Amino acid sequence: MMKSNEDVDTISLARFLEALYGSGLRATDPRLVEFSARLGNLTEDMVDRITFKNLVEPNIAIISRAFRRKFIIPDFTAFASRLDDIYNQCVNVTDGNVASYIPELAKADPNCWGYAMCTIDGQRHSLGNCTIPFTMQSCSKPLTYAIALEHLGADGVHQYVGQEPSGRIFNALALDIDNKPHNPMVNAGAILICSLLQNLVHFEMSFEQKLAYIMQHVQKAAGGEFLGYNDDVFLSEKCTGFRNYALAYLMKEQKCFPEMADVEEVLSLYFSTCCIESHCESMSVMAATLANGGICPITDEKVFSSATVRDVLSLMHSCGMYDYSGQFAFKVGLPAKSGVSGSLMLVIPNVMGLALWSPPIDRHGNSCRCLKFCELLLQEYNFHPYEHMGHATIKKRDPRMYSHHLQESTVLHLLFYAAAGDIGALRRHYLAGFDMSLGDYDGRTALHLAAAEGHLDCVKFLVEHCRVPCDPSDRWGHSPLDEAKGFQHPEVEQYLSTHLKNG
Missing domain, CATH: 1.10.238.210 (Recoverin; domain 1)
Structure with missing residues (x-):
């Protein structure tokens, strides 16, 4: 340069x-x-x-x-290239059909396929039809739920709506055992959330002002990037959304709504939030805002509190993929939300957000290409929260920033455990895949410290199981054998001498 x-x-x-x-x-x-x-x-x-x-x-x-490569994904070019490969593997997925129960959605091109990602440090990449607008549909539900949580708190919201997976199709005519919607991620729950936003949050606002208020929050989560509104889809949903009308009047009969709620206005607000337009680029920033604890990565603006994000991600994990949520949690294990427009928002907490879009959906209402992408991603990368890499039979990649400062910290821990003779801690580090031969800034390794302190069991573990070199030199030219001699540990000295002699 x-x-x-x-x-x-x-x-x-x-x-x-x-x-x-x-x-x-x-x-x-x-x-x-x-x-x-x-x-x-x-x-x-x-x-x-x-x-x-x-x-x-x-x-x-x-x-x-x-x-200085201090972002969460240090080798971003390689990671983006690999995600492009996964994207290309999904191009040939031809399963599913475009949603037809909303007439306007039936007009979508089934060949459209795009994705975008944004990390918690604002690193971004996209491919395919990533700037074609689509209505968010159910992908808006985590965000309206988050807005309600911000204003009313978890207790205030969940006296009206439950927190359990329904196990039913997303628009099922069903309430839970307490006669409440099962959760905010199904239609009944999202309609209920809209009634709270309309009647308990800035109730003095007009309908237009309330919709603008919601969109303002969504756009903050998107870092000010593209957000639109599709009036044609709104009219189409309002004219054909008979199941949603039935759900709303069922809830009115069961006195689920706040007392002052007007069912027709609540439904209009619900249909409107579903008709907010986004594209993969802007939705990936929304997902990254959730991955980043509520702070937008590209603006550093706090959009939601960390407590709100925790609750939103918890329900996305258990309820976000309609009645496929359990299988998705088993296969992928990450918070996600899908929409019948073919969109999918995937959150990898503390790492990044992904937005994917392909209109053909399966019988559950989830995009077939998007599901395949998520499954392939988790087959290659260790993003699953319950995956222990030290004991895994299949080694997966980790693109995260296990960079210099973390490596230094790990080395210091290794040296401390070696000096203390803590073979259990050394074994845990070895099983987690750490390089046991690394040295500190003076070139001193765990073997140096174990030999200097006379911990023969640790020396044997490092040499025989971890297969570290027996004769590394520190900055003063001292080897582990020199340390054993200098600190008068004859058993360690004999063991290292014999091992070096035998090659």
């Missing part, structure tokens, strides 16, 4: 930008707004140090993190 030009060091902006955007950042990232504005004023590729300093200075924190 640096090039000597007589006595002046110059920098190639083209090469700099290639490396910067290769980290997953985008030129449109709000955290790079000053950088992008100054970059637009430059006409030459090669710039001197002072110009370069002035260019990056306003956003140096995020740029520095990118070049």
